[in-house]
Amino acid sequence: MSGDARPTRFEYIAGALVILISSIGVASTVYSIGILPFDAVDLVFWLLAPLGVYTISYGLWFNRDRSFHLCWGLVMLALALSSILYPLVHPLTILGLLLLALAVLGFSAYRGRMR
DSSP states (O other), X not given: OXXXXXXXXXXXXXXXXXXXXXXXXXXXXXXHHTSSOOOXXXXXXXXXXXXXXXXXXXXXHSOTTHHHHHHHHHHHHHHHHHHHHTTTSXXXXXXXXXXXXXXXXXXXXXXXXXX
C-alpha cells in the first residue's frame, strides 16, 4: 500500500508537531530579544493560533474528516484570539462568534450529507 495517497493520522501529528516547535521557537526569540514584553497569557496565543490555522488548512486541503478538523481548528483559533484580545473584546463575544461559525459549519456539513 505504498501508493496510497490518503492522509493518515501520523501525517497530521507530524505537521502539528513541526508547527508547535516552530511557534515555541518564534515566541522564545521574540521574548528574548525584547520585541514584546512577556505575558504568560500570550503563550496560549503562540501555541494555539498557528496550530488552529494548521488544523483548518489541513481540514480544507484533505477531504478526510473535514468537518472535524475545521471545528477543532476554529475552537483553537477562537481560544487563541480570546487570549490575546481579552483587553479589547469580551471573551463571550468571541465565544458567540465561534458558536455561530460552528453552527454554519455544522449546517453546511448536514446539507452536504443530505444531497
